[in-house]
Amino acid sequence: MSAEKLSFEDFEPGRRFALGPKPVLAEEIIEFAQEFDPQPMHLDESAGRASILGGLAASGWHTSAMLMRMMADSYIVRALCEGAPGIDLMEWRKPVLAGDTLQGHSTVLEARQMRSRPGMGIVKFRHALENQRGEVVCLSENSVMIRMRLPPEGANMSSELPA
Amino acid sequence: MSAEKLSFEDFEPGRRFALGPKPVLAEEIIEFAQEFDPQPMHLDESAGRASILGGLAASGWHTSAMLMRMMADSYIVRALCEGAPGIDLMEWRKPVLAGDTLQGHSTVLEARQMRSRPGMGIVKFRHALENQRGEVVCLSENSVMIRMRLPPEGANMSSELPA
Numbered sequence: 640m641s642a643e644k645l646s647f648e649d650f651e652p653g654r655r656f657a658l659g660p661k662p663v664l665a666e667e668i669i670e671f672a673q674e675f676d677p678q679p680m681h682l683d684e685s686a687g688r689a690s691i692l693g694g695l696a697a698s699g700w701h702t703s704a705m706l707m708r709m710m711a712d713s714y715i716v717r718a719l720c721e722g723a724p725g726i727d728l729m730e731w732r733k734p735v736l737a738g739d740t741l742q743g744h745s746t747v748l749e750a751r752q753m754r755s756r757p758g759m760g761i762v763k764f765r766h767a768l769e770n771q772r773g774e775v776v777c778l779s780e781n782s783v784m785i786r787m788r789l790p791p792e793g794a795n796m797s798s799e800l801p802a
Numbered sequence: 803m804s805a806e807k808l809s810f811e812d813f814e815p816g817r818r819f820a821l822g823p824k825p826v827l828a829e830e831i832i833e834f835a836q837e838f839d840p841q842p843m844h845l846d847e848s849a850g851r852a853s854i855l856g857g858l859a860a861s862g863w864h865t866s867a868m869l870m871r872m873m874a875d876s877y878i879v880r881a882l883c884e885g886a887p888g889i890d891l892m893e894w895r896k897p898v899l900a901g902d903t904l905q906g907h908s909t910v911l912e913a914r915q916m917r918s919r920p921g922m923g924i925v926k927f928r929h930a931l932e933n934q935r936g937e938v939v940c941l942s943e944n945s946v947m948i949r950m951r952l953p954p955e956g957a958n959m960s961s962e963l964p965a
Contacts, residue, residue: 675867677874678883691884691947699886700870704838707863711840720841721854723862726892731885784854 645718646788647760650747658709658768659742663697668737671701684737692734699731702741702777706766710745719786721759728780735776743768748780758787808881809951810923813910821872821931822905826860831900834864847900855897862894865904865940869929873908882949884922891943898939906931911943921950 665684672681676698679686687695697705703726735741748763761782768777828847835844839861842849850858860868866889898904911926924945931940 671867675871675874677871677879678885680885696885698870699888700867703889704834704863704867707861708838708840711838716840722841722843722859723894725862725894726866726889729889729892731888 645714645785647719647750647752647762647785648788649718650750650760650762650785652747652749654747656710656713656745657742658706658713658744658766659740661705661709661741663705663735663737663739663741665695665737668695668697668701671704672698676700687736692736694734694736696737697735699729702731702735702768703729703779705741706768706777706779709741709743709768710764710766713745715783718783719788721784721786723781723783726779726781727763728778730778731776732778733770733774733776735770739776740771741768741776743777752787753784756784760785760787808877808948810882810913810915810925810948811951812881813913813923813925813948815910815912817910819873819876819908820905821869821876821907821929822903824868824872824904826868826898826900826902826904828858828900831858831860831864834867835861839863850899855899857897857899859900860898862892865894865898865931866892866942868904869931869940869942872904872906872931873927873929876908878946881946882951884947884949886944886946889942889944890926891941893941894939895941896933896937896939898933902939903934904931904939906940915950916947919947923948923950 680690680692680696681698684695745764745766748765750762753759762785763782766779770776843853843855843859844861847858908927908929911928913925916922926945929942933939
């Protein structure tokens, strides 16, 4: 089963993966905001229009979560992925409004083996999402731990996180 | 009404705001993962135990969203907040597991008026969340646009985002 999955070796610098399209629904914006970011411009159409965002706008943290879902659907779930240590860059460049459709690409920036964890590599991606007018709304970079197809001899899959 | 809210002037460098406590429930971890990050270690207890995370673990994007909610409850919703341009730093330092309780602080790092938008300031925060064992699980920095209490003469509240 693992043989069919994407491994570290498949993420060569320059390789691109399509993200989306993902239509952004008003009810999803409101539902996320109620749970995680209850500010008026994320909860109510008229409050959004009155704000500098110009309409019912997704929380940036919601846009980030939608980006993760697009990554998952494109390549993460079918890869030997072991999690991520964080986010290196996250720019919310334009408002994401109800009715927008997001799509974009993840591009492999670099890939290196982890010294602290034999058999595992770190792949750094750059992600860009555009709206239906071709405007970049979200630019991000993050690194993901992905297992190698053939761990080196003596590899020790311990259960601690890398330092 | 605005007079009761926190304005840019209230966010002096060094001021700290408490975050949490926030108990992390297994069903919340699974619900978020189903919508935004459907990887096995975020969906299933036994898959989490078999992973390097060591248990049913919240997606880092979920931890980030929980951080936003703690900020909202602590100071964002009662401030004249106009949104944020992104995240400057986001480190997921330790796994956040079902049953953990998160708490921490936001600290004001710097505050400056926006040249491009009279009457508005940018406040940069550092956020740290610990689990119930005092381990830092999440370290983050981001900047938030907050209106000034007394906009300067001739202030122009336009509806475009700053460049």
